[in-house]
Amino acid sequence: MAMPTLGILGSGTGSNMQAILDAIEAGELEARIALVLSDNPNAAILERAREKGIRAEVIDCRGHLMKFPEEAQQEMARRLRDAGVDLVCLAGFMRLVKRPLLDAFPSRILNIHPSLLPAFPGLEAWRQALEAGVLESGATVHLVDAGMDTGPILGQERVSVFPDDTPQTLHARIQLAEHRLYPEMIGRYAAQLNP
Numbered sequence: 202m203a204m205p206t207l208g209i210l211g212s213g214t215g216s217n218m219q220a221i222l223d224a225i226e227a228g229e230l231e232a233r234i235a236l237v238l239s240d241n242p243n244a245a246i247l248e249r250a251r252e253k254g255i256r257a258e259v260i261d262c263r264g265h266l267m268k269f270p271e272e273a274q275q276e277m278a279r280r281l282r283d284a285g286v287d288l289v290c291l292a293g294f295m296r297l298v299k300r301p302l303l304d305a306f307p308s309r310i311l312n313i314h315p316s317l318l319p320a321f322p323g324l325e326a327w328r329q330a331l332e333a334g335v336l337e338s339g340a341t342v343h344l345v346d347a348g349m350d351t352g353p354i355l356g357q358e359r360v361s362v363f364p365d366d367t368p369q370t371l372h373a374r375i376q377l378a379e380h381r382l383y384p385e386m387i388g389r390y391a392a393q394l395n396p
């Protein structure tokens with residue numbers, strides 16, 4: 202896949218979306234972001250995308266706080282397909298992706314997670330790492346399957362944990378690694394896919 206069209210799903214600040222965009226603009230990643238979707242109408246990722254002229258839309262999860270309703274997943278799959286998306290990149294998307302979306306993009310959904318998976322899946326992985334007292338954590342890019350942070354690993358970057366780290370300082374250091382790793386892994390994965 203020479204020049205993948207990306208769809209990005211995020212619920213938060215969108216710094217990984219920004220890193221992907223920066224890599225594209227710097228000529229380090231050959232790709233195009235066609236669409237950004239969020240389940241959170243107030244997410245900064247939407248504003249960041251629009252400022253760059255990228256289409257950014259909200260998916261209505263009908264008041265569900267955690268659940269990702271089937272209809273919402275179908276709607277998401279439809280919009281991504283209509284936008285010509287080849288690869289879906291989760292970037293701080295807080296709902297568990299299930300069948301309707303997985304089936305629409307088999308082996309085409311990537312996620313970035315703030316730990317060295319399989320260690321510390323789930324929420325606030327940087328806090329989990331700190332509480333476990335590990336000397337090293339990091340970031341992982343993996344394919345998404347129906348589990349929580351369980352799909353095949355595409356790449357990882359290691360990050361040291363320092364004795365005086367707080368959850369905030371460790372997360373900030375891991376995010377720097379994420380911003381390098383994610384664009385690189387997207388490019389590498391796209392290159393190994395057939396056209």
Ligand code: GRF
Pocket residue numbers: 211213214215216217218292293294313314315376379
């Ligand atoms: C990142 O730490 C990512 O690993 C996790 O959620 C956070 C998203 O940050 N899945 P941002 O919205 O990309 O700034």
